[in-house]
Amino acid sequence: MNRLLVASLFALTSSQVLAMDSLSDLAWKNRVVLVFGNYGDPKVARQVEALETEEAKLAERDIVVIRVSKEGASSAYGNIPALNSAKLRKDAKIEDDGFHVVLVGKDGGIKLRSEDIVGNVEMFDLVDSMPMRQAERK
Template identity: 35%
Template sequence: MKLIFLIFAMAVAAMGPSRDGSLPETGADRDSVPQRNPARLPPISAQDDATENAPAEQLRIMDAASAEPADFLWNARPVVVFADTPGDPAFVEQVEALRRDARQLVDRDVVVITDSDPSAASIWRQDLRPRGFSLVLIDKDGQVKIRRPSPWDVREIGRAIDRLPLRRQEIGRGRPLR
């Protein structure tokens, strides 16, 4: 008997509100309200498109001497780019690639650390011990995740970050991409 009453109550609830409510809008009222149909929307101007696609934040590129690893713990993913000289072609190519596709990195909370002076013996160089050109990806937990001896495409850096457990948790929580 209780089961029949429960089914009846669910059926009544599924019917929706009673007929005592207001009447639906007429066709004239509906046309005065802007619709979300893309075919009916006016074209987006170039200015609107530029502001919509502009990154909310700029990619942070810092010198190794001015950055400490502890500053980024649980806040950002450092991508450390090492070279023996600032004119190293691989170093220049990597930094330019990171600047060119900055949006993908900003969305993944990346901070770029550059170190092209071995004589300065920065804390990054002491901890990571690179030889010549090197790209090192460190996750938010402070663990080294990837080392590369040659320049790497930003798209592949983004894919590698997206496979990290902490990034998967961020995505799983529904953290909005900027």
């Protein structure tokens, strides 16, 4: 009986992890910063490094940061398993391999698109101006 229960829980957990591959899986839980660009693109590295210096601010705002390239997608900040780069590209409507930064709100709406590096102050000010974020702070 215990083995069956453990096996059932493992199967349920595994299927949830494998299913997390698109932005809709993150809706109402996280704000998402998607950093698109080719592997080794210095703009990608600079954008991710800039955000990573503000871990406390990312955590406070429920922000996860995801790198997306032709080779795949990976979590740069936050614990997001099993990412599907093709679905993320489709969800964010990114069709080329160039550098893009996309901020997705908890409601799943795209709040910012940029082909340039976005400064932390600009990113956090934008998030802080969102009605949902303002309600969280009360």
